[in-house]
Amino acid sequence: MDQAPPRNLGFLTPQAGKNTLLSWIGSTDHKRIGLLYMACILTMFAVGVGIGLTLRLKLITPGNHLLAPQTYNALFTLHGVIMIFMVVIPSIPASFGNIFLPLQIGAEDVSFPRLNLFSWWLYVLGSSLALISIFTGNGPPDTGWTFYVPFSAKTTTNVSLAVIAVFVLGFSSILTGLNFITTIHRLRAPGMTWGKMPLFTWSLYATAWIQVLVTPVLGITAMLIFAERVLNLGLFDPGRGGDPLLYQHLFWIYSHPAVYIMILPAMGVISDIVPVFARKQIFGYKMIAFSSLAIAFAGSLVWAHHMFTSGMSDLAIWVFSLLTFIVAIPSAIKVFNWVATLHRGAIALEPPLLYALGFIFMFSVGGLTGLVQGAAGTDIHVHDTYFIVGHFHYVIFGGTGLGMFAAMHYWFPKIFGRMYDKTKAFISFWIILVGMNLLYFPMFVLGLEGMPRRYYDYLPQYATGQFLSTVGSWILAAGMAIMFANLIASIRNGRPVGSNPWGGASLEWSVSSPPPANNFTTEPVVTRGPYDFDGVVVDD
Amino acid sequence: MTEHKDYAGSKMGMWLFLFTEILLFGGLFLLYSAYLHRYPGEFHEAGKTENLVLGGANTVILIGSSFTVALSITALRLGKIKHCLILLGLTVVLALSFLVNKFFEWSAKFSQGIYPGSEHMKTLPAGENVFNSLYFAMTGLHGLHVIIGSVLLSVVAVFVARGRVNRDDFVILENAGLYWHLVDLIWIFLFPLFYLIA
DSSP: OOOOOOOOOGGGSOOTTSOHHHHHHTOOOHHHHHHHHHHHHHHHHHHHHHHHHHHHHHTTSSSSOSSOHHHHHHHHHHHHHIIIIIIITTHHIIIIIHHHHHHHHTOSSOSOHHHHHHHHHHHHHHHHHHHHHHHSTTSSOOSOTTOOTTHHHHOOSSHHHHHHHHHHHHHHHHHHHHHHHHHHHHOOOTTOOGGGSOHHHHHHHHHHHHHHHHHHHHHHHHHHHHIIIIIOOOTTOGGGTOOHHHHHHHHHHHHHHHHHHHHHHHHHHHHHHHHHHHTSOOTTHHHHHHHHHHHHHHGGGOGGGGOTTTTOOHHHHHHHHHHHHHHHHHHHHHHHHHHHHHTTOOOOOOHHHHHHHHHHHHHHHHHHHHHHHHSHHHHHHHTTBHHHHHHHHIIIIIIIIHHHHHHHHHHHHHHHSEEOOHHHHHHHHHHHHHHHHHHHHHHHHHHHTTOBTTOSOOOGGGHHHHHHHHHHHHHHHHHHHHHHHHHHHHHHHSEEOOSBTTOOOSGGGGSOSSOOTTSOSSOOOOOSOTTOOTTOOOBO | OOOOOOHHHHHHHHHHHHHHHHHHHHHHHHHHHHHHHHOHHHHHHHHTTSOHHHHHHHHHHHHHHHHHHHHHHHHHHTTOHHHHHHHHHHHHHHHHHHHHHHHHHHHHHHHTTOSTTOHHHHHSOHHHHHHHHHHHHHHHHHHHHHHHHHHHHHHHHHHHHHTSSBTTBOHHHHHHHHHHHHHHHHHHHHHHHHHSOO
């Protein structure tokens, strides 16, 4: 390794005279807060993956072994709650969004830096409460992450604490969204018009609106579950005039748009990565920006497609099915635009682009299988089967997960000023992709054959698919272990790089790596577009 | 880090927060409308049991408090700190009297055996049962907001007294005032839904 000159550590520089821990957990610097989020999210991700692997191990052969049925119920609930509320929803916006939103629009920080830190603390509080709910009371929640009544109102397990945790996590998410919207409206640098904003920022903007507009409904839903259990309110109790179906409506009014909170920022990452490595202006900038807003809007009107078998009227099913198909249009616009950007580009197949291509592939499979369930007729057949489990893991893990990994490989040199081992990044990508497909593809087949989700045991005819799926989970875990080991080791030992190793044109590449504490030494004046690569000098 | 004061940004953040509050109540309003559609007659009957006098008095009290908080902002902008503090104090007193009325209303219901999960409520028709559950959920959540709002206004009053919030930098008071108007606004909707439905 060559002798590195004394390096400028930017915002990572230890602050003189301050306790190191306090200088992080008490920092209002958006970049430090972003890294705090990332550390927490990845820790919770490790917990969620561990639980997932345990569940898969239990399902490797039929029969009663390894886990007791009640433990199994608790574990799939925890896997869902942790992965949804503590990992995937905050994943990209709270970590990379926090770090790069102000940098991309030429701002010094977000609009409300202290509120930003407060959001992180709420996230820590909510996550802690959720973890405490596992070990206290009458055992961990066993309702599934959806907390459906009447079971969630009756079960003796620790659901009350878990829904408080969800409420607190939701509050954290709302405050982040509120902060981002205000930041984008108020703190854009001179010349940073709406049409010059990077598409990652656009996706964060659309996401932030969903966070602000639908998360409160999750808040009230969680509160109502709490009230049903603790105050015996009975609003969803059919014996007292209530209707459990209304709970499902309230729950999905949040939880369906929430899947767009999960996927939109990942789409933004892909939109930023693809043109940089195709060395080409992005195809259809306006349509991609617009489609983010269209997804945010239309995606808020499709919630009841989770309830086709719940006993709604035929008219409602028809309307929600139609609206569901409409959401597919802006999603497809994005995919076509990415592919069109790659077409005839000078493609440099670096790790970030490879992960981005992985996203496009996995998201396409996940998106198209989603339409099978959006069609009311076919949904009756696959509802609550492994088909849906396969579908949402393709979208959320294959989509948002790979999007997060792509973001890590894209912005790693910017955050730490060092480069990871690209060979290991390539190897881990292929292992992850193979593992992911082996893990989730058999689920489509199992689902079509009638294997219901969340079952503890299964008939012998499903054994082959279940076995393959479990083997896939090991391959996937091995791939991720290599990837994370590579990234973590490179934080200290990677080759030092310059400010712009990929030749990106958006503003974050114009500052040193790692970025200085105050982001910009002088306020930038923006004259070029985010994907205008003419005259961009690569600084590796 | 340089401290930047962005008046419009602060207001915008507050308005977004108020949206989230409306949507929080929105979930309950949605339940109300769905159940009203299912049990129109029983909602009508159950509404007759509400105490229109106390409810009406509370409406007047809250509208009055919205007025005093608005005046307090004007007073501060004119530099009349003492006026501002008196008006804020008056607002908090009105808020507390609202809560006292609410306490009497709830106690009266409890003494008639109407509270969530009570034996008496199980004997009521399904729609009246739901009406009362909604009453407790919605006025309860609103009452919680009245408490939060009073604490908020008291804290801001301390800031005003210490000069941290002053005639040149009054956005915190203005935002607290906006929050208080929201508390008022939600009541304006709750009042007809529960008291005037009969």
